[in-house]
Each structure stands twice: as C-alpha cells, then as structure tokens.
Amino acid sequence: MATYNKFQDFVEQVLSGIHTLTAAGNVVKAYLSNAAPSASADAVKADLAEITAQNGYPAGGDDAQNTLSETTGTATVATTDIVWTSSGAGFGPFQYVAHYNDTAASDNLICWHDYGSAITPANGETFTVNYGASLFTLA
Amino acid sequence: MPRRGYEGAVIDRTPGPPTHVLCSPRRPVRSFPAGFIDRRLYERNLEQNQLIAACCRHPENHDIEAWKSHPDELTPDIYIFHCTCGRKHTVFCVGARKKVHVKQLDGGLVRYEYSESDSRTGETRRDDRPEWGVR
Numbered sequence: 001m002a003t004y005n006k007f008q009d010f011v012e013q014v015l016s017g018i019h020t021l022t023a024a025g026n027v028v029k030a031y032l033s034n035a036a037p038s039a040s041a042d043a044v045k046a047d048l049a050e051i052t053a054q055n056g057y058p059a060g061g062d063d064a065q066n067t068l069s070e071t072t073g074t075a076t077v078a079t080t081d082i083v084w085t086s087s088g089a090g091f092g093p094f095q096y097v098a099h100y101n102d103t104a105a106s107d108n109l110i111c112w113h114d115y116g117s118a119i120t121p122a123n124g125e126t127f128t129v130n131y132g133a134s135l136f137t138l139a
Numbered sequence: 140m141p142r143r144g145y146e147g148a149v150i151d152r153t154p155g156p157p158t159h160v161l162c163s164p165r166r167p168v169r170s171f172p173a174g175f176i177d178r179r180l181y182e183r184n185l186e187q188n189q190l191i192a193a194c195c196r197h198p199e200n201h202d203i204e205a206w207k208s209h210p211d212e213l214t215p216d217i218y219i220f221h222c223t224c225g226r227k228h229t230v231f232c233v234g235a236r237k238k239v240h241v242k243q244l245d246g247g248l249v250r251y252e253y254s255e256s257d258s259r260t261g262e263t264r265r266d267d268r269p270e271w272g273v274r
Contacts, residue, residue: 116208117157132234
C-alpha cells in the first residue's frame with residue numbers, strides 16, 4: 001500500500017472540530033494533482049492544485065464514501081474504491097491522490113499518496129484508487 | 140507560481156522524479172493459479188464497469204504487471220491490467236495497512252498476507268486482501 005502522507009494541519013483540525021468523518025457527517029473526496037504537496041504548508045484544497053476536470057475526471061474529484069468506526073481505542077476511517085474512466089483525450093497528467101473534507105467550508109486537506117510517476121489515462125482506460133482496510137486510523 | 144510556506148520558503152511544486160520499481164513483469168492473468176489475484180483489483184473497475192469496452196471487462200484475457208510506487212514499499216501497490224486492445228487499467232492501492240506480514244510461496248511467486256495482533260486479547264487477525272509479487 002502506498003505510503004500515507006499526512007497534511008500536518010489536519011491533526012489540529014481534528015481537535016478543532018472541523019472534521020466529522022462519520023458516514024452521516026462530512027464527505028471525504030479524493031482528487032488528483034500534479035503538483036507536489038507540502039505537508040507543512042498545505043492545509044486546504046486551494047493550496048494544492050487539482051488537475052483540469054475533463055474527459056471522465058470531474059471537478060473536485062469523487063466521493064470516497066467514508067465511514068467511521070472505533071475498536072479498543074482506535075478509530076478507523078474506511079472508504080470505498082474510486083474508479084475514474086477516461087474518455088476522449090483522457091485526463092491528467094497527475095502523480096498525487098489527495099483526500100479532503102468536501103463538507104468543511106474550506107475543503108480542508110487530510111492526506112495524500114504519491115503514485116510515483118506522472119500518469120495520463122488514455123481514452124477507455126481506467127485509474128482506480130483501491131483502499132485497503134481503511135484510509136487511515138487514529139489512536 | 141510557487142506559493143510561500145509558513146516560514147517564507149518558496150515551495151517547489153515540481154512533481155518528484157519517477158520512483159516506480161517493477162515487482163512482477165507483465166504476464167497473462169490466466170497464468171496465475173485460480174483465486175491468486177484478488178478480485179477487488181478487477182471486479183468493480185473492470186468487470187462491472189459499463190463505461191469501458193467489452194474486451195476490457197474481461198480481465199481473464201488480460202496481462203497483468205505489478206509495481207511498487209517507491210522502492211521503500213514492502214509490497215507492490217500498483218497493478219496494471221493490459222487488455223488485448225492495448226488499453227491499460229491501473230489500480231493504485233492506498234490506505235492504512237497492517238504492519239506484520241507473512242509470505243506464502245505459490246508457483247514461484249510470493250503471496251503476501253497481512254496479519255495484526257490485538258494487543259488486548261492477543262488474538263491474531265488476518266487481512267483478507269493478500270497481495271502478490273515476485274520473490
């Protein structure tokens with residue numbers, strides 16, 4: 001599983017009551033970027049540029065359908081796989097998958113993953129973000 | 140334009156250099172033992188995806204290759220399905236992962252299975268989503 005990278009401001013936002021990541025609460029979305037994220041400087045979605053919405057990639061990315069559970073003191077935010085299907089001339093290039101709280105007024109950032117190289121899915125190709133047991137845990 | 144960080148430093152937004160590492164070279168999906176490749180790598184994005192070509196919805200006819208996004212990754216986290224029509228379908232595995240893993244050899248390939256111990260009960264739970272690569 002690709003390494004989880006935390007936007008540092010997220011931990012303060014959690015304790016400030018910005019995030020309610022239950023299924024009935026806030027909507028977590030994943031979006032694509034070709035700009036290198038900064039863990040220390042990026043706090044809201046406007047800080048990290050999104051790729052152009054086109055050819056199968058919608059503006060703002062897609063809903064990760066987050067749920068929240070807790071077991072023996074560890075909270076787990078789980079999500080559902082996201083599939084982007086390219087059409088026409090495709091979308092991208094992009095190298096990073098970032099997650100943010102779409103319900104929060106400022107679209108606060110949560111985390112990102114580095115794909116490791118720039119990719120541009122061509123017409124009829126797909127790019128899938130496959131989540132494991134969870135997006136992240138908090139203990 | 141690069142923006143300025145909290146300390147006034149200019150942030151370089153240039154994407155990092157490619158870091159992919161090939162773990163398992165391209166080979167037919169059919170060459171793997173039945174059930175070896177996790178269904179979640181192709182079920183929803185290929186078999187059930189009505190937006191792609193009919194041939195792309197049959198991963199059993201595809202080739203597959205596995206990569207690590209970065210050399211430090213323990214296991215492959217990128218799987219690319221190559222359809223007979225030439226299109227590629229990429230799966231990028233993200234999210235939290237258990238720290239302990241065991242390996243099980245199968246036909247010369249390594250099947251990674253993760254487990255974690257519950258520190259309170261001592262019970263060991265197995266992740267039901269194995270990954271594969273080469274030894």
